[in-house]
Amino acid sequence: MRNFLRQGIQMCGGKGDGGHLVTHCRDLAHTIKPGGTTIHVEHAEGGKGFRIEKNVCRQSLLVGGGAEELIVRDNDVTGRIEGNSIVNGVFENNRLTGQGRKALMQFGYADGLVIRGNTIRASEDAVGIYVWGASRYNPAPSKNIAIERNTPDLPGQPISLNGVEGATVRGNTITGSKARNVVEAKRCESLTVEETAKAAP
Numbered sequence: 001m002r003n004f005l006r007q008g009i010q011m012c013g014g015k016g017d018g019g020h021l022v023t024h025c026r027d028l029a030h031t032i033k034p035g036g037t038t039i040h041v042e043h044a045e046g047g048k049g050f051r052i053e054k055n056v057c058r059q060s061l062l063v064g065g066g067a068e069e070l071i072v073r074d075n076d077v078t079g080r081i082e083g084n085s086i087v088n089g090v091f092e093n094n095r096l097t098g099q100g101r102k103a104l105m106q107f108g109y110a111d112g113l114v115i116r117g118n119t120i121r122a123s124e125d126a127v128g129i130y131v132w133g134a135s136r137y138n139p140a141p142s143k144n145i146a147i148e149r150n151t152p153d154l155p156g157q158p159i160s161l162n163g164v165e166g167a168t169v170r171g172n173t174i175t176g177s178k179a180r181n182v183v184e185a186k187r188c189e190s191l192t193v194e195e196t197a198k199a200a201p
Helices: none
Strands: 009-011 020-023 039-041 051-053 069-074 076-079 081-084 085-091 095-098 105-108 111-116 119-121 129-132 141-147 152-155 161-162 164-170 183-186 189-194
Touching: 081 085, 085 161, 105 111, 111 129, 129 141, 129 164, 161 164
Parallel strands: 009 039, 020 051, 051 069, 069 085, 076 095, 081 105, 085 111, 095 119, 105 129, 111 141, 119 152, 129 161, 141 164, 161 183, 164 189
Antiparallel strands: none
């Protein structure tokens, strides 16, 4: 796949829909600048069982849109991984090479989210993993979040939480960060941070 003007692969869904699998998609080198992401899931409220596995994405990966039981696993991504309003989702064993200074893995208004075993590399001062909720536009917090066994290798803030209720951060290995704390937390309740290793920058 190459030279798409907007999204490379776009999916949506609704209640009663789901079970879709995207796998072994290879985003090849482009001769024009794409306007969107390699894989994009949106407007999927109530859709269940989307699986995004073993793909190569040169233009980020944007998934969520209210999808339930979403699995994003074992992808190679350049850019960012982002998703909003995910219910009972898993982001696992992805390899992300960050571009830019925005948060590299970013999730909003999640209800049940596991972020596990991902490798995140960046040379710029960006946040590695950012989970947020409870904004002026939507009072719902993100909740029931597990961030574990990830390896952020970047100079910026490894993990940041804002407007989260019920989160566990454990077993992550941090390399290269100049941040004072591994986890930056604002407006959070019931947060547990355990067994995180930080190597010198």
